Amino acid sequence: MTNRTEGPLIAAGDRPPTVIVNPKGASSFLLIGDHAGNSVPVSLGSLGLDDAELGRHIGWDIGVGEVGRLLANRLDAVFIHQTYSRLVVDCNRSETQPDAIAETSDGTPIPGNRDLSEADRAARYAVIHAPYHAAIAAEIARRDAAGQPTILVALHSFTPAMRGADGAGLRPWHIGILHDGGDTRFALAMLEVLAGEPDLVVGDNEPYRMDLIDYTIPRHAYPARRLYAEIEIRQDLIGAPEGCAAWAERVASALTSASPRVRSA
Numbered sequence: 001m002t003n004r005t006e007g008p009l010i011a012a013g014d015r016p017p018t019v020i021v022n023p024k025g026a027s028s029f030l031l032i033g034d035h036a037g038n039s040v041p042v043s044l045g046s047l048g049l050d051d052a053e054l055g056r057h058i059g060w061d062i063g064v065g066e067v068g069r070l071l072a073n074r075l076d077a078v079f080i081h082q083t084y085s086r087l088v089v090d091c092n093r094s095e096t097q098p099d100a101i102a103e104t105s106d107g108t109p110i111p112g113n114r115d116l117s118e119a120d121r122a123a124r125y126a127v128i129h130a131p132y133h134a135a136i137a138a139e140i141a142r143r144d145a146a147g148q149p150t151i152l153v154a155l156h157s158f159t160p161a162m163r164g165a166d167g168a169g170l171r172p173w174h175i176g177i178l179h180d181g182g183d184t185r186f187a188l189a190m191l192e193v194l195a196g197e198p199d200l201v202v203g204d205n206e207p208y209r210m211d212l213i214d215y216t217i218p219r220h221a222y223p224a225r226r227l228y229a230e231i232e233i234r235q236d237l238i239g240a241p242e243g244c245a246a247w248a249e250r251v252a253s254a255l256t257s258a259s260p261r262v263r264s265a
Contacts, residue, residue, distance in 0.1 A: 048111030
């Protein structure tokens with residue numbers, strides 16, 4: 001394990017920080033996955049964690065990568081997602097937020113994030129965080145230039161319970177829609193559509209409230225008042241391929257049902 005980089009943060013053999021699925025997608029939906037991967041650059045070892053820790057919710061948004069790929073195919077949408085663990089650098093946080101490179105997450109110490117130099121921190125932002133957001137901005141600019149509308153859809157997942165929570169701490173929601181500033185009409189339309197599903201418990205800004213902690217949607221959607229929704233799906237529902245397939249269909253249906261409600265408003 002190392003928390004300091006002697007050479008390049010990402011070297012030959014490492015994965016690129018950003019992957020674009022279906023780059024020619026014609027849909028108005030632009031899907032993004034801030035925490036879709038849990039890789040760690042070879043130069044950082046494993047951050048001092050074993051595979052079990054990197055594989056649980058502290059390391060990534062379980063199921064989002066697969067749900068996003070299925071949605072991209074189902075909707076003919078572009079899906080831009082991050083490949084590195086949120087523990088390397090959290091792409092849904094700004095550089096000024098202390099948990100952007102967390103030293104502890106849900107009770108687990110992250111040895112590889114302790115005592116970082118300013119240069120080490122800056123490298124993670126420059127090599128992983130900045131290219132990811134540049135890819136999103138470039139895709140939005142391309143679509144604007146082509147006259148292609150954009151509804152930004154951020155895909156996330158949440159753990160049914162934080163470590164140590166008893167039964168009272170279990171989260172009841174199957175899916176949540178987060179929203180705050182900017183143009184919230186599409187997010188509210190999604191809430192309306194999902195609330196009409198009798199078998200769903202739907203969270204309105206649950207299990208998290210979108211606020212100043214979030215970075216991606218406020219950066220890319222708010223300034224130009226682009227339509228958006230941040231979607232949170234409970235991880236036990238999408239922890240296996242069949243669950244991912246079922247929820248991709250469910251989310252695709254909700255997205256396509258919500259869009260006309262905004263246009264007719």
